Amino acid sequence: MSKPKVGIFGLTGCAGDQLAILNCEDRLLDLVALIDIRDFPMASSDGNQECALDIAMVEGAVVTMRDARRLRAIRQRSATLVALGTCAVWGGVAAMDRDLDRAKLLEEVYGELGKEYDSCPARALHEIVKVDHNITGCPIEKEHFLAAVASLLNGDPPLYPAYPVCTECRMRENNCLLIERGELCCGPITVAGCDARCPQLRIPCVGCRGPVTDANPASALALFEEKGFDRERIWARLRTFAPVGVAS
Amino acid sequence: MKILKLPKGKLDLFASVVQQFGELHAPVEQDGKYVFKRLARWPDARLEYDRTILPPKKYFLPPRETLFRYRPGEGFVPSTDGLDQRIVLFGVHACDVYAINILDQVFLGKYKDPYYQARRRNIAIIGIDCTPDKQCFCRSMRADFVDHGFDLFFYDTGDYYQALVGTALGDDMVLATGNLFEPVGPADIDAYKERSWNKRRAFHLDVEIRDLSEIFEMEYESGIWDQLGRKCLSCGSCSMVCPTCYCYDVSDDVELGSRAGKRTRSWDSCLYFNHALVASGENFRRDRASRIKFRFYHKQRGFVAEYGRPSCVGCGRCVSACPVNIDTAQVIDRLRRVEDVGSR
Ligand code: SF4
Ligand code: SF4
Ligand code: SF4
Ligand code: SF4
Numbered sequence: 210m211s212k213p214k215v216g217i218f219g220l221t222g223c224a225g226d227q228l229a230i231l232n233c234e235d236r237l238l239d240l241v242a243l244i245d246i247r248d249f250p251m252a253s254s255d256g257n258q259e260c261a262l263d264i265a266m267v268e269g270a271v272v273t274m275r276d277a278r279r280l281r282a283i284r285q286r287s288a289t290l291v292a293l294g295t296c297a298v299w300g301g302v303a304a305m306d307r308d309l310d311r312a313k314l315l316e317e318v319y320g321e322l323g324k325e326y327d328s329c330p331a332r333a334l335h336e337i338v339k340v341d342h343n344i345t346g347c348p349i350e351k352e353h354f355l356a357a358v359a360s361l362l363n364g365d366p367p368l369y370p371a372y373p374v375c376t377e378c379r380m381r382e383n384n385c386l387l388i389e390r391g392e393l394c395c396g397p398i399t400v401a402g403c404d405a406r407c408p409q410l411r412i413p414c415v416g417c418r419g420p421v422t423d424a425n426p427a428s429a430l431a432l433f434e435e436k437g438f439d440r441e442r443i444w445a446r447l448r449t450f451a452p453v454g455v456a457s
Numbered sequence: 458m459k460i461l462k463l464p465k466g467k468l469d470l471f472a473s474v475v476q477q478f479g480e481l482h483a484p485v486e487q488d489g490k491y492v493f494k495r496l497a498r499w500p501d502a503r504l505e506y507d508r509t510i511l512p513p514k515k516y517f518l519p520p521r522e523t524l525f526r527y528r529p530g531e532g533f534v535p536s537t538d539g540l541d542q543r544i545v546l547f548g549v550h551a552c553d554v555y556a557i558n559i560l561d562q563v564f565l566g567k568y569k570d571p572y573y574q575a576r577r578r579n580i581a582i583i584g585i586d587c588t589p590d591k592q593c594f595c596r597s598m599r600a601d602f603v604d605h606g607f608d609l610f611f612y613d614t615g616d617y618y619q620a621l622v623g624t625a626l627g628d629d630m631v632l633a634t635g636n637l638f639e640p641v642g643p644a645d646i647d648a649y650k651e652r653s654w655n656k657r658r659a660f661h662l663d664v665e666i667r668d669l670s671e672i673f674e675m676e677y678e679s680g681i682w683d684q685l686g687r688k689c690l691s692c693g694s695c696s697m698v699c700p701t702c703y704c705y706d707v708s709d710d711v712e713l714g715s716r717a718g719k720r721t722r723s724w725d726s727c728l729y730f731n732h733a734l735v736a737s738g739e740n741f742r743r744d745r746a747s748r749i750k751f752r753f754y755h756k757q758r759g760f761v762a763e764y765g766r767p768s769c770v771g772c773g774r775c776v777s778a779c780p781v782n783i784d785t786a787q788v789i790d791r792l793r794r795v796e797d798v799g800s801r
Contacts, residue, residue, distance in 0.1 A: 236713065239713055239714065240713070242714070243713065243714045355713055356710065356711075358713065359711045359712065359713045359714070360711060362713075362714065363711060363716060365711075368708065371729055371730050371731040372691075372692075372693050372726070372729045373690070373691070373692050373693070375690075375692035375693060375694050375780075376692065376693040376694070376697060376724075376726070379510075379511070379693070379694050379697035379698060379778065380520035380521070380697060380723075380724060381520075382487075382492050382510045382511045382515075383510075384487060384488045384489070384490050384510070385694075385778070385780075387780055388777070388778070388780055389488070389489070389490070396692070397690040397692040397780055398690065421691075422730045422731070423691060423730035423745065424690075424691075425687075425689065425690050425691065425745065427687075428687065428688050428689070428690055428781060429690060432690075432780055432781055
């Protein structure tokens with residue numbers, strides 16, 4: 210059987226997820242023995258930009274028309290499309306205030322020149338094309354990437370937690386920052402997978418992995434208000450990694 | 458059952474002797490809360506603790522464990538990691554011992570779980586009596602006293618610990634100390650009875666569990682479940698910290714480039730969206746309200762039908778771990794009330 214052809218791409222993002230892949234150092238050789246990486250612009254500039262792909266992995270949000278065109282082209286040449294990282298899955302930081310007047314923002318920042326720029330409100334990949342699998346995280350956990358490749362090679366969909374950070378936080382028997390210290394911890398509504406990295410270090414979760422399946426933001430909002438945080442601060446925290454109204 | 462007493466001043470000596478029966482673990486402080494942990498030194502033990510964040514369940518059914526490794530064509534090799542490690546758990550409260558006895562019914566009943574069984578065999582339990590706080594309702598749940606499931610159980614009677622010897626291993630521990638333990642006399646019996654009486658009166662909470670199962674049956678359509686469903690975050694904390702929540706999920710981690718891998722089990726909770734999701738895509742408990750309702754029904758009704766008593770032991774952990782203050786004792790209380798806002 211020939212090796213599956215894979216492409217790894219970045220739209221608008223920090224490249225952290227692609228870096229996480231390159232950071233799989235000791236596994237990279239195993240990886241290239243199993244998959245044929247045809248197009249990975251960040252790692253090599255002479256990829257094949259036309260061929261059909263079995264799997265495309267795409268990092269970053271869509272914030273320009275050029276991003277959107279690239280994404281559509283990638284989708285067209287790929288059998289399976291995987292969104293890589295919180296920006297691709299949820300819109301991420303770039304999408305935080307996407308409801309603000311774009312033209313005005315461009316003018317404020319770039320003055321007259323702003324009008325010329327190719328810029329649109331940030332969107333997650335699934336808002337533009339069909340996405341088959343999501344690997345969330347800011348950045349992704351490299352173990353999740355490797356596990357996803359292992360599953361996809363076997364024809365299985367990769368599986369991720371449908372429970373929030375609190376679960377892993379409790380499993381590690383941490384003191385609860387929200388209950389015991391009254392801190393604004395987004396653990397109850399953020400999807401797990403990071404092994405509660407931040408609360409483990411006594412830093413409240415800022416929700417970088419995006420919302421958990423079936424999150425209950427209304428109750429979380431009421432809870433945070435009850436703890437004395439004002440609405441503005443709560444909203445600022447909640448929309449940092451996933452804008453209002455984005456559904457996965 | 459043998460009953461003896463240990464002079465309080467000799468406790469550290471006793472602790473040093475029981476170390477020959479396994480690695481000593483006891484509650485230690487962690488930022489104002491307590492956790493069961495391997496003792497670096499005996500003075501770190503906090504025997505007057507209220508409750509640990511996680512119950513001793515974590516020793517018998519770890520949050521995550523590898524069950525076996527498999528390789529197509531070769532079969533599977535069960536994991537034995539840590540199963541033969543000998544541990545002495547010092548300072549387990551009655552409700553937590555009771556909870557372990559409940560887990561025994563599940564994991565050592567009709568289908569024996571070899572992993573649980575091995576750990577249960579190799580981990581000794583020395584219980585200690587406690588004073589209830591505002592979240593304890595173990596007496597209501599009939600779990601404020603245990604008569605089995607431990608090797609030794611200590612009651613603080615002032616100058617002594619009165620010790621119930623529960624097993625042959627407990628007896629060996631007593632013998633290993635030479636003559637540290639003494640027989641009890643009439644004054645000790647009175648001291649024990651007084652302590653027992655005082656403990657009974659120290660409870661702040663009182664819920665009635667007689668006919669509770671039936672009341673749950675009647676209140677299946679109560680509006681209270683929707684109210685709780687709107688509040689619950691499905692964070693799963695209540696299940697993680699519960700000494701009797703035993704649901705687990707099983708998943709395979711495949712190796713890169715083969716169909717071999719390892720099978721892992723990890724704690725699960727009926728509060729999660731996918732707990733009742735099946736392969737066809739059907740989800741039997743899609744609404745959060747139906748999930749939190751299920752948690753209550755399983756503990757207070759389903760378990761009663763199957764094992765003759767609620768699985769809840771009233772330890773109060775879920776109450777302290779719930780970010781939105783969903784309080785088991787309060788819910789039971791509300792269900793029992795004649796006119797309640799939530800009812801119908
Ligand atoms: S510290 Fe945060 S993540 Fe951990 S249990 Fe509390 S709310 Fe959840
Ligand atoms: S704890 Fe929260 S902020 Fe920290 S890595 Fe996990 S999801 Fe991100
Ligand atoms: S349901 Fe709550 S009170 Fe009852 S045993 Fe579990 S954690 Fe303790
Ligand atoms: S701890 Fe509270 S909010 Fe979290 S799942 Fe349990 S009942 Fe719901």
